Amino acid sequence: MRLLLVEDNLSLADSLTRALNQCGFAVDCMHNGADADQVLRTEDYALVILDLGLPKLDGLEVLRRLRQRRNKVPVLILTAHGSIDERVKGLDLGADDYLTKPCDLTELEARARALIRRSHGFDSAELTFGPLSYDSVSRVFSLPAGPLSLTPREHAVLEVLLMRGGKAVSKDALSEKIFGLDESSSPDAIEIYVHRLRKKLDGSGVAIVTLRGLGYLLETRDAAA
Structure with a gap:
């Protein structure tokens, strides 16, 4: 399954990409919101893992534009912004799940697979x-x-x-x-x-x-x- 990871911290993006590759995912990585918005207009993904504090275009705006285009790809927000207000904004804009940094990679993988399963109508592992x-x-x-x-x-x-x-x-x-x-x-x-x-x-x-x-x-x- 092919994922899009949107993360501006290069070292974190690299480590997450390697970890997700080891879990069997193909990962495309974008480091700013503008590039993410552009690639999401043309490419098909099983899941988007989205940071909020992005340069050029923040993650909430990327999410807003994605849902405005009626793209239903599951979105997992992964960010250091763990306030209730940030979570509510993300979920109201159409995010499917939320994890705060630092996160456990095992939990990230489990949530990613669960979101992909549910998006295809499967409730069980x-x-x-x-x-x-x-x-x-x-x-x-x-x-x-x-x-x-x-x-x-x-x-x-x-x-x-x-x-x-x-x-x-x-x-x-x-x-x-x-x-x-x-x-x-x-x-x-x-x-x-x-x-x-x-x-x-x-x-x-x-x-x-x-x-x-x-x-x-x-x-x-x-x-x-």
């Missing part, structure tokens, strides 16, 4: 699609025969498809959701990951189907077929 299950805490995909062994990219593709709950996702959209802005990638690389996933899911009762002109989706089927 255990996600299922037919015989396929996903523990979003341990980040393990399993079939009745046991856990699936996946590379990070295979994991990212399958996670996006699972979150979409059987709805088609285009190749370009998959590429945008798993690669950061700074990564050199081609949407055609998605075909490689899908091909590998199909082999690993073969005969399991769940498959990745190609819909011409629409993209890929997860589909349940008879495991004996």
Whole structure:
């Protein structure tokens, strides 16, 4: 899953990016509100982690403009401003959650995953699609025969498809959701990951189907077929 981190403290931004990368997230980072506002007009993210005290454009204004465009991406405010007034302003403008600095990285990861799950209609940490299950805490995909062994990219593709709950996702959209802005990638690389996933899911009762002109989706089927 691809996140946007907006943080003007460069050392903190770097440490948070590395920590979130280790948790399996692709992270784009902006260091001022104006750049964040601009990228949010064109890029698609699973979550925005937003500082409030930003140069050029403060975080509350970034949030206000985001919601004015009717963008429903979950927003987690992460800031040193921990007053009740600041929290109320952020929540009134459409923030989904709030953490004050310094925060525990384990809690940040847990809240990020919970917001992403809820934005896709999942209330539990255990996600299922037919015989396929996903523990979003341990980040393990399993079939009745046991856990699936996946590379990070295979994991990212399958996670996006699972979150979409059987709805088609285009190749370009998959590429945008798993690669950061700074990564050199081609949407055609998605075909490689899908091909590998199909082999690993073969005969399991769940498959990745190609819909011409629409993209890929997860589909349940008879495991004996």
